[in-house]
Structure formats: C-alpha cells, structure tokens
Amino acid sequence: MYSNRRQIFGFSRGFNLIELLMALALATIVFMASVQMFVKQSEVMAQQNDLIDMNRETRFALEHLRQDLTSLASNATPNSGVDPLVCPKPLVDLRVLSLSTDDSYTPDATLDPFVAPVSIKLFGSMDVKTRFHTTSIDSSTVRLLDDGTLPTTQPTWEVIFSADRYLRLGGADGTMMYFPIAATNFAAKTVTVTGTIPRQGEGQVCGYLGLGANYTVDVQNFVRYRIVPDNRPGSPRRADNQPENTLLVRERLGLNGVTIVAQTILAENAVDLGVYDMLLDVDPTPQTLKIKYMPTAMDVVQAGGLGVLGYQSSATPEALRSMTEKVTVRSTWPDKTLVHRPRAQLFAPLETWKVADDQRGIYPTITLAGRIAMPTMMSRNL
Numbered sequence: 001m002y003s004n005r006r007q008i009f010g011f012s013r014g015f016n017l018i019e020l021l022m023a024l025a026l027a028t029i030v031f032m033a034s035v036q037m038f039v040k041q042s043e044v045m046a047q048q049n050d051l052i053d054m055n056r057e058t059r060f061a062l063e064h065l066r067q068d069l070t071s072l073a074s075n076a077t078p079n080s081g082v083d084p085l086v087c088p089k090p091l092v093d094l095r096v097l098s099l100s101t102d103d104s105y106t107p108d109a110t111l112d113p114f115v116a117p118v119s120i121k122l123f124g125s126m127d128v129k130t131r132f133h134t135t136s137i138d139s140s141t142v143r144l145l146d147d148g149t150l151p152t153t154q155p156t157w158e159v160i161f162s163a164d165r166y167l168r169l170g171g172a173d174g175t176m177m178y179f180p181i182a183a184t185n186f187a188a189k190t191v192t193v194t195g196t197i198p199r200q201g202e203g204q205v206c207g208y209l210g211l212g213a214n215y216t217v218d219v220q221n222f223v224r225y226r227i228v229p230d231n232r233p234g235s236p237r238r239a240d241n242q243p244e245n246t247l248l249v250r251e252r253l254g255l256n257g258v259t260i261v262a263q264t265i266l267a268e269n270a271v272d273l274g275v276y277d278m279l280l281d282v283d284p285t286p287q288t289l290k291i292k293y294m295p296t297a298m299d300v301v302q303a304g305g306l307g308v309l310g311y312q313s314s315a316t317p318e319a320l321r322s323m324t325e326k327v328t329v330r331s332t333w334p335d336k337t338l339v340h341r342p343r344a345q346l347f348a349p350l351e352t353w354k355v356a357d358d359q360r361g362i363y364p365t366i367t368l369a370g371r372i373a374m375p376t377m378m379s380r381n382l
Contacts, residue, residue, distance in 0.1 A: 050331045050332055050333045051331070051366070053332075054269075054329045054330075054331060054366045055366065055368070057266070057267040057268065057270075057329060058267060058270075058327050058329050058366060058367075058368040059368060060266060060267065061248050061266035061267040061270070061327050062325060062327055062368055062369075062370050064225075064250060064266055065120070065225055065325055065372075066325070066370055066372050068122055068126055068223060068225075069097075069122070069323075069325070069372045069374060070372060070373070070374065070375075070376075071124060071125060071126070071129075071376070072096040072097060072122065072124055072374055072376060072377060073096050073124065073318075073374070073376045073377050073379070073380050074124065074125060074376045075124060075125045075131070075168065075170075075218045075220070076094070076096060076123060076124035076125065076168065076176075076218070076220050077094060077096075077176060077178075077380070078095065078096045078317060078318035078377060078380050078382060079093075079094075079095050079096070079315075079316070079317055079318045079382060080093060080094040080095070080178065081093050081095075081313060082318070082382055083176075083318075083380075083382055084382075085174050085175050085176055086175075086176050086177075086178065087175055087176075087177065087205070087206035087207075088177065088198060088206040088207075090166075090178040090179075092255065092256060092257065093313065094123050094166070094178060094220075095123060095311075095315065095317045096122060096123055096124055096317055096318075096377070097120065097121070097122055097123075097309060097317045097320060098120075098121045098305070098309065098310060098311040098315060098317060099118050099119070099120060099121075099275065099297070099300060099301040099307070099309045099310060099311075100118065100119045100121070100301065100305055100310065100311055101116055101117075101118055101119075101297075101301060101302070101303055102119075102303065102304070102305065103119050103226060104117040104118060104119040104226040104227050104228075104273065105117065105226070105227045105228050105229050105246055107246065107271065108238075108242075108356075111342075111354045111355070111356065112271070112342060112343070112350075112353060112354055113342055113343055114342075114343035114344070114345055114346045114348065115271065115272055115343065115350065116297075116346060117226070117227045117271075117272050117273045117274065118226075118273055118274060118275060118297055118301065119224055119225065119226035119227075119273070120224065120225045120226070120273070120275070120325075121222060121223070121224045121253070121257060121311070122222070122223045122224070122225075123220060123221070123222050123223075123257070124220055125218055125219065125220060126220075126221055126222075126223040126252075127219075127221060127223075127252065128160050128165075128218075128219040128221075130149055130160075130219075131149070131216055131217070131218055132144050132145070132149055132150060132216070132217040132218075133145040133147065133149075133214060133215065133216060133217060134169070134212055134213060134214065134215040134216075134217060135213055136211045136212050136213055137169070137197055137199075137208050137211070137212025137215065138212070139196055139197065140179075140182070140192055140193050140194070140195060140196050140197060141190050141191070141192050141193075142167065142169070142190065142191045142192075142193065142197070142212070142217065143188070143189060143190050144189045144190070144191065144217060146189055150189065151186075154186040157184065157186040158184060158186070160219055161181055161184040161191050161219065162181065163180075163181050163182065163183070163255075164181075164221060164252065164253070164254045164255060164259075164261045165180075165181050165219050165220060165221040165255075166178050166179065166180055166181065166219070166220040166221065166255070167179050167180075167181050167191055167193050167217060167218075167219065167220075168216075168217065168218040168219075168220050169197070169208065169215045169216070169217060170215060170216040170217075170218070171208070171209075171215060172214070175206075177197065177206070177207070177208075178220070179193035179194060179195055179197060180193060180194040180195075180255045181193055181194075181219075182194045191217075197212075199212075221252060221253070222252070222253035222254070222255075222257045223250060223251065223252055223253065224250070224251045224253055225248070225249070225250055225251075225266075225273065226248075226249065226251070226273065227246050227247065227248055227249075227270055227271070227272070227273050228246065228247055228249055229242070229243035229245075229246060229247075230243050230244075230245035230246055230247050230268070231243055238355070238356045239356055244355055244356070245268065245269055246269060246270055246271055247265050247266075247267070247268055247269075247270060248265075248266045248267040248270035248273060248327060248329075249263050249264060249265055249266060250263070250264045250266055251263045251264075267327065267329055268329075268332075269329055269330045269331070269332060270327060270328065270329050271328050271329065271330050271350070271353055271365065272326075272327070272328035272350055272367075273325075273326075273327055273328075274297055274325075274326045274328075274347070275297050275300070275323050275324065275325055275326075276295060276296055276297060276323075276324050276326070276347065277293075277294075277295060277322075277323065277324040277371070278293070278294040278295075278299070278300055278309070278320065278322070278323045278324075279291050279292070279293060279294075279320075279321045279322045279323070280292045280294065280308065280316075280319040280320055280321060281319050281321050281378075281381065282319055284318075284319075284381060284382055285381075291321070294308075296346070296347050297347070298346065298347075318377065318380065318381070318382040320374060320377060321373070321374060321377060321378065322371065322372060322373045322374060323371075323372055323374075324369055324370065324371050324372070325369065325370055325372060326367055326368065326369035326370075327367070327368055327369075328350050328365050328366070328367040329365065329366055329367075330353035330363040330364070330365045331363050331364050331365070331366075332363075333363075334355075334360040334361030334362060334363050335361050335362055335363070335364060336360075336361035336362075337361075338352060338361060338362040338363075338364060339352075339362065340352045340354050340362045342354070349367070350365055350367060351364075351365060352364060352365060353365050
C-alpha cells in the first residue's frame with residue numbers, strides 16, 4: 001500500500017531529459033541576468049568613481065591657480081617696464097601675468113573643434129613667501145641677516161636661492177631692484193647675483209645707499225599653467241602616434257620665463273584651460289576707478305602674444321583686477337550611449353570629448369570655474 005502511494009504521487013520518479021534542459025536553461029538565464037546586473041553595477045560604480053576623481057583633480061588644480069593668482073604683486077612689480085619704482089630696469093620684462101595661446105597643447109580640431117586652451121604665466125613670490133633682510137651689499141654679493149627667518153639647512157637654502165630665480169631688493173622708499181641669482185653660500189649667508197648692483201652716488205639715481213643694510217630681500221620666479229600632451233611611458237597613442245591623453249601642469253620656469261625647470265601634474269585628462277569675465281581698471285590714476293569688462297579670452301589675448309594680457313611689451317597686466325578661471329577635464333570611462341556634441345564656436349560649453357577610436361564611445365566632461373579677485377594689484381595701480 002505504501003509503495004503504491006509513492007508511485008502514484010511520483011516520489012520515486014526522477015527528472016527526465018526535458019525537465020533537466022528546462023532547469024538548465026532557467027539557471028542559465030538567471031546566471032546571465034546576474035552577470036549583466038553585476039557588470040552594469042560595476043560600470044556605474046566605475047563612472048561614479050571617475051566623476052569623483054574628475055571633481056577632485058579639477059578642484060585641486062583650480063585651488064593651486066587661485067592661490068598663485070591672489071598673491072600676485074604682493075611682493076613683486078605688476079609690470080617692470082612701466083613701474084617707476086623698479087630701478088634699474090631688468091633685462092627681461094617682469095610681469096605678474098601674461099596669457100598665451102601659442103604654447104598650450106591643442107587637440108585634433110577635426111574631432112574636437114574650437115578648443116583653444118590658454119597658458120597662464122605668472123611672476124612673483126610664487127614658491128617662496130618669506131621676506132629676508134640684508135646686512136650689507138658689496139658689488140654683486142648680498143649678505144643676509146641671520147634673524148631666524150633664514151633656512152637652517154644647506155639643502156633648503158640652495159633650493160630657495162636657486163639659479164632659476166630672481167633676487168628682489170626693496171628699499172624703504174619702495175624702490176625695487178631685480179637681479180638673477182648666480183650663486184649662493186650657506187655658510188657665509190650670502191647670495192651672489194648676475195651683474196653689479198649699482199650704488200647711488202653722483203649721477204647714479206638707481207641703486208642702494210650706504211653699505212646696503214636693512215634692505216628687504218624676496219625670491220621671485222616664473223610659473224606657468226598650461227595643458228600639455230601626456231608623453232609619459234605607457235600613455236596611449238593615437239593612430240598618428242600623437243599622445244591621446246593630456247595633462248594640466250604647473251611649471252617652474254627659468255630666468256628667461258621659457259626654460260622649464262620643474263613640472264608638476266595637477267590634473268590628468270584636462271582638455272581645456274580658459275579665462276573669462278575679466279575686469280580691468282583702465283584708468284591708471286589712483287583717484288579714479290574706471291572698470292572695463294572683457295568677457296572672453298580673445299578679448300585680452302591673441303596669437304603671437306598680442307592683447308592687454310598677452311606677452312608683448314604693449315600688454316598692461318597691471319590693470320587686471322579680477323578674472324574667472326575654468327578647467328575642463330574629460331573622464332577616463334567612455335560612454336557608448338553618449339552622443340558627441342562638439343563645440344560650435346569658441347567659449348561654448350564643452351560637454352563631450354572624442355578620441356580617434358569611435359568603438360570605445362564618447363567621453364563625458366566636467367568643467368569647474370572660480371572667480372578670483374586680485375586685491376594686491378589695486379595697491380600697485382600703475
């Protein structure tokens with residue numbers, strides 16, 4: 001009786017082939033759905049992490065630029081060519097800021113048109129903020145006062161007073177003298193400059209007085225922000241062997257404002273560096289404020305260094321009072337569902353980025369901008 005009941009209810013019957021195939025198909029469907037869900041979640045997480053990295057790097061770069069820009073003219077001349085307090089005039093024009101479209105990397109215009117990054121070159125106390133004092137000046141040698149502000153180790157001393165920087169000597173009357181650093185001596189607490197530091201006397205209005213004691217000393221140097229091709233080993237190349245990726249870098253430049261001494265990477269895959277909404281005080285008299293608004297980069301700089309913020313001698317960076325900086329970074333994660341929207345004109349929003357291999361998809365971009373005021377420029381209204 002018990003055996004018959006088992007047979008009736010099918011307890012002793014096994015799975016046939018069709019049932020096994022159906023179970024296997026169902027398990028495969030569930031497994032594939034789980035895999036696709038896992039892949040999709042992994043892609044979403046990767047894109048979110050990429051977005052976080054893009055935000056972090058862009059903010060990091062903008063903060064570096066903001067710190068440098070807000071310190072302009074605090075210890076240096078806005079424009080040595082027209083500054084009456086700079087005497088004698090240095091051999092190289094020293095300006096707190098100059099823009100260029102000549103030396104920043106421009107990507108393939110057929111893929112991403114109307115992208116024209118600017119490079120931003122600054123001069124002043126960019127890396128060394130400490131102010132020192134002299135005990136004496138003799139010909140081309142400046143002896144510094146050991147009052148607790150000097151570097152306490154020779155390596156630090158040699159980094160600060162390096163041969164790619166200028167030594168600025170400031171008098172109590174506000175006059176400034178700029179000389180390239182030639183050599184330094186940690187033990188003697190001296191810095192030797194290129195050329196002879198003039199001494200005031202009969203027929204000589206520029207220079208130091210007496211023994212040259214109690215003059216302030218600052219270290220000045222050039223710094224440049226720009227976008228460059230990523231030529232690091234292993235970086236991907238296009239079919240024409242040109243670098244596919246780009247970098248936003250901060251470069252310390254030599255005495256001529258051209259030679260690269262050191263380079264720091266601020267943001268990977270940065271594709272655009274721009275300026276806009278500039279405010280310039282075009283009336284040099286301190287009693288009058290006459291602000292001129294210049295909305296785009298092309299209003300202040302053109303090819304060949306022309307423009308009021310270019311690098312030609314006609315530039316007037318001393319008039320600059322504020323500007324907005326923007327940095328655009330593309331993702332490292334392409335999106336195959338994204339439609340490429342190339343720029344239709346300069347300064348339009350840069351929403352997507354395209355590389356030569358269309359199979360990988362389109363890269364989304366992120367742009368951050370920051371308004372930067374330059375209060376110290378107002379105190380040197382030339």
